[in-house]
Amino acid sequence: MKIENTKAQMRKGVLEFCILSILKKGEAYPSDIIAQLKSSRMIVVEGTIYPLLTRLKNGEILEYRWEESKSGPPRKYYSLSTKGEQFLLGLEETWNELIQAVKLNTKNNSK
Numbered sequence: 001m002k003i004e005n006t007k008a009q010m011r012k013g014v015l016e017f018c019i020l021s022i023l024k025k026g027e028a029y030p031s032d033i034i035a036q037l038k039s040s041r042m043i044v045v046e047g048t049i050y051p052l053l054t055r056l057k058n059g060e061i062l063e064y065r066w067e068e069s070k071s072g073p074p075r076k077y078y079s080l081s082t083k084g085e086q087f088l089l090g091l092e093e094t095w096n097e098l099i100q101a102v103k104l105n106t107k108n109n110s111k
Contacts, residue, residue, distance in 0.1 A: 027079035
């Protein structure tokens with residue numbers, strides 16, 4: 001078994017949470033989201049993020065607006081909906097619980 005496969009699965013598992021956390025700061029264009037994820041060492045490609053954004057939009061977690069671009073076609077900017085803000089709060093709570101559980105388990109196993 002290769003550790004890289006497990007690392008990739010761990011990243012996939014938190015990708016949605018990371019995207020919503022980015023959008024909590026304000027609306028963003030998908031390439032800006034990808035850049036922020038890459039800068040934090042989350043390896044993401046466009047083929048991964050666009051279906052996820054569409055799924056979140058269809059689930060009413062995200063909203064979007066179109067903005068005309070001077071250098072090409074109109075751009076779609078995403079933001080959290082009210083439902084998305086509540087959804088993110090639930091994810092943050094779960095994330096904090098997971099952090100505590102992992103810390104507790106790794107602490108207990110080091111004895």
